[in-house]
Amino acid sequence: NAGVTQTPKFQVLKTGQSMTLQCAQDMNHEYMSWYRQDPGMGLRLIHYSVGAGITDQGEVPNGYNVSRSTTEDFPLRLLSAAPSQTSVYFCASSYSGVQSSYEQYFGPGTRLTVT
C-alpha cells in the first residue's frame, strides 16, 4: 500500500493564479480531509469528505474548493491564490466504519508559496 500520496511536493504561485493540489489514498477509506499547517497554529481543517460525492467545510474553507468523485481521490483547488495561503498542506484519510478508532493517516504534504 502506498497509503496517502500528495502531489506536488513543492509549488510556487503568483497572486491570482489557480492550482489543484492532488491527494489519493489506496486504503479504501471513506473519510478524507485537508489541513493547512502554519507556525504556532497547529493543523487547521479546510474541507473534509465522508464519502464520494459528499464534502463539507472545515474551520478555514475560504479560498478553497474540493470535490470527491471517487473514494480514492480528494483534490483541493485554490481558486485565486493569495499570499495568506502560503502554508504546508496535508491530506489525511480515515476508516469510518463501526470499529473506527478515528485514527487519521497523513500524506507527506505540499509546501505552497504564494508571491
Place this chain on the structure above:
Amino acid sequence: AQSVTQLGSHVSVSEGALVLLRCNYSSSVPPYLFWYVQYPNQGLQLLLKYTTGATLVKGINGFEAEFKKSETSFHLTKPSAHMSDAAEYFCAVRGGGFQKLVFGTGTRLLVSP
C-alpha cells in the same frame, strides 16, 4: 466543543533525560486521544492512541501516555530521550461529528547531546 491545549511550544531536554510533553483536552463526548509526531519536512505519523480500556497507552519508539479523566490530561512521556526524538509533537482529540480530529498547536522537542 472539543479542544486541545499543549503547554509549551518548545521543550528542551538533554539526551538520556526524561521527556514530558503536556496535553490537556476538553471534550463533550468520550474522548479518543492521539499523539502524532512530525519529523522535519515530513507528514504526521501516529505515535499512540487512547480509545477505551487501559489508561496507560504504549506507542512506538518507547513513548507512552496516560489518560487521566479527572485531570482531562493525556501527557506524553519517554524515560530517556534520544537525539532522534527531536521533532514536533501534536496532541489531538476526536472532534464533534464524523471522523474529525481537533489538534493542539504542537510542541517542538529539542534534544541536546
